[in-house]
Amino acid sequence: MKNQEILSLIKYKKTRLSKNEYDIYSKQIILKQIGVEGQKKLRKAKILVVGAGGLGSPTMIYLVISGIGHIGIIDHDEIEKSNLNRQILYNKNDIGKEKVFSAKNSLNNINENCKIITHKCKLNRENSIEIVSHYDIIIDTTDNFRTRHIIDETCHKLHKIYIYGAVREFEGQVAVFNYKNGIRYKDLYKKESKIIQNTCNTRGIMGITTGYIGTLQAIELIKIILGLSKGCKNFIISYNLIEIMIKKKLIYLKRHAIQSINYQKRDERILSNIDLDYKKNKIYIIIDLRNSKDFNMKHIKKSINIPIIKFKLTQTIKLINKFKNIGQIIIYCNTKYKSIIASKFLVQYSIKHEIA
Template sequence: MFNPKLKAIKLCDQEYVRYSKQLILNKINIEGQKRIKNFKILIIGVGGLGSPTAIYLVTSGIGYIGLIDGDKIEISNLNRQIIYQEREVNTLKVRTAKKKLHEINSRCKIITHTHNLNQSNSKEIIRYYDMVIDTTDNFATRYLINETCYGLNKPYIYGAAEQFIGQVGLFNYQDGINYSNLYPRYLDLKTHNCDLNGVIGISTGYVGILQANEAIKAIIGIKNQLNNKVLFCNLINTELKTKTIYSYKASNNNKIYNKNSVKKLKTTSSENTNRKLQKQIDLFLLVDLKSYNEFKKKRINKSINIPLVAFKLHKTLNFLKKQAEKKKLYITCETLHKSIIVASILENNLIRNYYVIREK
């Protein structure tokens, strides 16, 4: 609850001592600590992101934490899921995590759900909590969380990590953006596997702590939040960047699927792509995102070359906006990753008259 009756919430003497270093912070103080104590948070997935998120929320004094995860601990989890130990392999994650978290802070009430979130249980579980923290690793569950939280008017904090990079966002908060604005459904990512590229535990730990931080900020009412923004972190380059994400809705005639869909063009060669597109050459602009050297080696006739590194430039976007007023834009990408980036850039800059052709 974001606006509890603070007079009814009491801190005991032990809590005043335990949280004394927080209580002297102007942005928290006694009022903020009462809000933290009264809050109910559901963490979906107690893995690489969920472990540090849960640990830091418990230490901060969150009153109620729900844990939902149907998996058992595996030896391959231990490089990043820091709440578990070798002797606990093959035990249920939520039960083991509950025991550990209770040892850290016995005043925090831990509620466990020993199954995975699905269509039949999502509303029943999520409605009990004030906020959801999404620490899952697959698109299907993320879309389910997004839909359920939107329907129940629950804010949630999204996190994702792979290799040395990560993302954090605050969704469905004060009529702000939701997950579908970051990764629209037409990208068809439900079957995309997030585990293929690997991850180091430092990345998941970093993102998990950022998620816990955003939760605390929202609870105590700090205005400098990630509302309508997503934070991107790169631990190799030691970079933190925020990007504004714009909300948009499909029209009643499903225009977003008919005209703006990211489609995978099934071709056997660039020549096949070329034949299909040359028929209406005056009605569209074909943009190839290959690097300059690759474009010279494998070019589709009548296409222009705008490498991905130049795609976000103000000059490029102005050019594409003018072209999109009179032509359809066809943008060829080599990979799913580039398709997602390009679609996001175009949508966020209100360029809608496009197709992204994914070659792989």
């Protein structure tokens, strides 16, 4: 067993449920798919819900009553009277108040054991990395394509699972993106596509539709946390509530060959730069942040593989500290955002380095 897995196991075994939690979750703990260990997994989970509206309301309610330990809410809107037909977290006394704070109060009244973190802002390219990096799984309950593409790109860069939901009139869609090297949102809707934005204001919506789809998003999340979803989900499911129809559409991936070419060109560029400096008698320690599978397939000669997930370990920092006395440390990854995250760890310990 790897060091990271041992540390995770030790931390997991230290998780304890209080008597109050046993009383609240007793009926689901007796389910064979959950049990005490499954309930601990739910408690340890950190989930970000993007949007506190029609889809976000039922999703968060079911996550809270299921015992999810941490829920982040990001939204910048205030509650309007027209929201009340579907945004079931709020009532007439909340009109004019900020959604994230009203949602937090309502959820805490349902289950005080759940820690609610509020982000009163709009998710954008400037703040997405910082916010998303603190959570395990991201649930998209938004209603615009621009934000969805930001969620998609950020989750891909940070290796986060993205649970998508969308509604229109009496129809809805649910999909799980970026799961076990599966499909992404961009595989469904290309960024450059000229898609007409259909909102509740233009097409109309009922609470039964958002309630149904939001509940399905919560179900997908719980299945992933409990390990009930085993394989890739390279499909999207569409629901029609009037016709009681369910359609499953497979999505085919076409991006892997292009990525391999990009990686090769990047490696060649880095190698050429390093070769020039070797002539000046410089010594380099190249740290490759990719996972072991990608590293073993192809890597820069004499580079050292330390996956990004291991940068949190004390022994990793101690090892890199020894390297700095030998030569110049270079951090390398095909995803630059991983390099930035690793760089922040090294800066904390005053370890000089460069990002390739």
